[in-house]
Amino acid sequence: MIGMLTALLSTAVLSGGVLALASVGEVMAERVGVTNLGVEGLVALGAATAVLVAISTGNPWLALLAATAVGALGGMVFACAAVLVQASQVLCGLSVTFLGIGLSAAIGHSVAGEPVPVGLAPVTVPVLSAIPIIGPAFFTQNLLIVPTYLLIPAACHWLLFHTRHGLNMRAVGENPAAADAAGIPVRAIRFWYVTLGAALAGAAGAYLSLAVIPSWSEGMVAGRGWIAVALVIFAGFRPFNAAAGGLLFGLISAIGFLGQARGWPIAAPVLNMLPYIGTLAFIMFPVVFRRVGRRGGEAPAALGEPYYRSVR
Amino acid sequence: MGALAGSGLWRPVSALADAPTLAPHLPPLREEDALVAFGHTGPITDGGWSTAHDKGVQAVRKAFPKLRTVYVESVPYSADATRIFRQFVAEGANMVFSTSNYGDFIKDVADRAPEVAFLECDGVTVTGNLGWYYVTHWYPSYIIGIAAGLMTRTNRLGYVGTFPIPSVYASANATLLGAQSVNPGCTMHAVATNSWFDPQAATQAATALADSGCDFLCGITDEPAFLRVAESRGLKAAMWNLDMRRFGPKAYVSAVVLDFASFYIDQVRARLNGTWQAAANFLTLAHGVDRDAWGETVPQAIREQADAMRDRILGGYNPFRGPIRDNSGTVRIPAGTVMDDNAIYQWDWGVQGMTGLG
Numbered sequence: 001m002i003g004m005l006t007a008l009l010s011t012a013v014l015s016g017g018v019l020a021l022a023s024v025g026e027v028m029a030e031r032v033g034v035t036n037l038g039v040e041g042l043v044a045l046g047a048a049t050a051v052l053v054a055i056s057t058g059n060p061w062l063a064l065l066a067a068t069a070v071g072a073l074g075g076m077v078f079a080c081a082a083v084l085v086q087a088s089q090v091l092c093g094l095s096v097t098f099l100g101i102g103l104s105a106a107i108g109h110s111v112a113g114e115p116v117p118v119g120l121a122p123v124t125v126p127v128l129s130a131i132p133i134i135g136p137a138f139f140t141q142n143l144l145i146v147p148t149y150l151l152i153p154a155a156c157h158w159l160l161f162h163t164r165h166g167l168n169m170r171a172v173g174e175n176p177a178a179a180d181a182a183g184i185p186v187r188a189i190r191f192w193y194v195t196l197g198a199a200l201a202g203a204a205g206a207y208l209s210l211a212v213i214p215s216w217s218e219g220m221v222a223g224r225g226w227i228a229v230a231l232v233i234f235a236g237f238r239p240f241n242a243a244a245g246g247l248l249f250g251l252i253s254a255i256g257f258l259g260q261a262r263g264w265p266i267a268a269p270v271l272n273m274l275p276y277i278g279t280l281a282f283i284m285f286p287v288v289f290r291r292v293g294r295r296g297g298e299a300p301a302a303l304g305e306p307y308y309r310s311v312r
Numbered sequence: 313m314g315a316l317a318g319s320g321l322w323r324p325v326s327a328l329a330d331a332p333t334l335a336p337h338l339p340p341l342r343e344e345d346a347l348v349a350f351g352h353t354g355p356i357t358d359g360g361w362s363t364a365h366d367k368g369v370q371a372v373r374k375a376f377p378k379l380r381t382v383y384v385e386s387v388p389y390s391a392d393a394t395r396i397f398r399q400f401v402a403e404g405a406n407m408v409f410s411t412s413n414y415g416d417f418i419k420d421v422a423d424r425a426p427e428v429a430f431l432e433c434d435g436v437t438v439t440g441n442l443g444w445y446y447v448t449h450w451y452p453s454y455i456i457g458i459a460a461g462l463m464t465r466t467n468r469l470g471y472v473g474t475f476p477i478p479s480v481y482a483s484a485n486a487t488l489l490g491a492q493s494v495n496p497g498c499t500m501h502a503v504a505t506n507s508w509f510d511p512q513a514a515t516q517a518a519t520a521l522a523d524s525g526c527d528f529l530c531g532i533t534d535e536p537a538f539l540r541v542a543e544s545r546g547l548k549a550a551m552w553n554l555d556m557r558r559f560g561p562k563a564y565v566s567a568v569v570l571d572f573a574s575f576y577i578d579q580v581r582a583r584l585n586g587t588w589q590a591a592a593n594f595l596t597l598a599h600g601v602d603r604d605a606w607g608e609t610v611p612q613a614i615r616e617q618a619d620a621m622r623d624r625i626l627g628g629y630n631p632f633r634g635p636i637r638d639n640s641g642t643v644r645i646p647a648g649t650v651m652d653d654n655a656i657y658q659w660d661w662g663v664q665g666m667t668g669l670g
Contacts, residue, residue, distance in 0.1 A: 007523035113359025257520035263667040
């Protein structure tokens with residue numbers, strides 16, 4: 001039983017990391033009022049870049065850095081269009097998705113299907129890895145796990161909810177006109193946090209192609225970028241919840257596969273439905289939760305709306 | 313290569329053809345005037361199924377340097393497929409290959425373009441200008457199954473499946489029957505990932521199989537994800553499509569390897585000569601499908617025992633003989649009868665010892 005739980009959690013932690021990273025990034029973008037639907041494309045771009053750099057330099061950390069930088073660059077392209085020019089965020093986001101998928105296929109063509117010589121190797125953290133069930137899952141896999149589930153969400157949470165700058169960020173997402181009147185640079189804040197979110201999406205791609213698969217092939221992101229966007233709503237726009245949502249989603253799909261492998265008396269199609277049933281539950285959960293009377297979890301009021309100073 | 317045509321290496325399937333084979337009626341073409349189009353089901357860089365077909369396309373280009381070829385990757389199974397095949401016809405293609413089953417999406421186009429030769433991989437329909445071809449992958453699967461039965465310690469084989477369709481049943485059943493022929497206690501646990509190409513889902517499926525005690529993984533995905541899992545967990549794995557040993561040299565046992573080059577060249581030559589006719593073709597063992605060279609960790613004795621069966625099959629032996637029971641214990645193939653290629657091609661039940669697969 002312990003062995004099964006450990007195995008289940010290990011799989012969930014490893015595969016949920018992609019969702020967690022991308023989703024936390026999207027939380028940052030949406031908190032400042034910008035919906036970035038380009039995540040799927042940015043993850044693909046990061047994944048292809050990471051494999052290219054890993055194969056040519058032999059250094060996985062350089063590959064991670066490059067993927068993050070390329071993600072940020074893609075985010076800047078999106079931010080130029082959606083924040084500076086103030087074009088439709090939805091259309092720009094979709095364009096970035098298509099651009100990212102196409103561009104990643106083009107640049108990754110030469111290394112498609114090649115094994116990555118130096119993935120993110122498993123590292124065992126002393127002491128912590130001895131904790132039953134949780135230890136092996138979080139502290140023996142690779143060095144990105146702890147930043148993904150703990151450090152990055154913690155930093156984002158602290159920034160958003162415990163600093164004056166975070167208050168400004170949230171003001172930009174809730175009411176950009178008021179923020180502008182108070183002297184907060186609306187465009188600059190939106191631009192840089194969209195870029196930060198996109199950088200995390202690029203890092204999620206590197207995580208996928210260096211730690212999970214590890215190889216690049218066209219189409220291997222397989223919709224996980226979209227799931228990351230959906231998780232933001234489930235998470236109530238909070239970084240820790242987003243990371244936990246990624247983990248939960250990884251857990252649900254891992255349970256489905258384990259059930260099939262163990263021959264549980266549940267039809268395979270039903271087990272394969274679990275992630276989608278889970279998605280429905282995820283979306284209903286915050287709504288039900290809100291009825292109980294506690295406030296919270298709503299989208300930033302100005303989410304998706306370009307801010308025009310001239311018409312405020 | 314010309315000797316291949318009519319030499320019986322592509323076994324015609326008369327029982328499945330629902331229309332009488334017409335005499336060749338498409339006129340000969342000059343190589344420089346001809347256009348041959350290929351619609352691939354996935355990206356040709358998938359490192360598996362579509363890459364294997366693309367190697368066949370490259371062989372065609374090499375064999376007919378003046379011939380023009382075009383291809384489209386990732387043709388979806390939808391009305392978009394009709395649009396793509398129609399586009400091929402509009403561009404003047406004389407011959408169209410689809411590397412997967414597109415059913416009515418391709419038949420509609422073929423019916424309206426009687427002067428164009430169509431060949432569909434994994435198809436079911438034969439008309440005057442639409443034929444199909446498929447590999448008899450169950451023979452190499454059986455041979456690899458023998459190695460699996462001899463190499464497993466836990467007697468549990470894991471199968472990373474995609475969808476519960478006849479190709480997948482045939483592949484999984486053949487492997488398990490091969491294993492049981494040398495190790496009757498073997499069972500197989502199949503997981504359906506609902507995708508031909510989703511490396512992350514395949515990784516999770518393989519991890520779940522390994523966690524539940526399977527020490528030999530096989531499957532039918534278009535990419536090598538579960539071989540990597542086997543390598544990192546110290547297990548063994550047998551693959552599909554192409555030589556993938558570089559992804560896991562210690563774990564690699566063998567693969568059902570595909571080679572469409574000879575068949576494609578043969579069919580294109582027949583079309584150019586005006587001798588092409590629509591038919592159903594099975595690519596037989598050693599002529600388009602085979603087991604790959606054994607992996608470095610496969611002991612010599614096991615190689616020899618498995619290859620002895622390969623020699624027998626090449627000599628005409630059919631290992632799929634009764635009694636074969638389904639996974640509820642009912643005898644489906646009575647003693648004294650064999651399953652021929654047509655029956656295996658339409659296999660839709662799991663054999664005894666199989667769990668999963670819907």
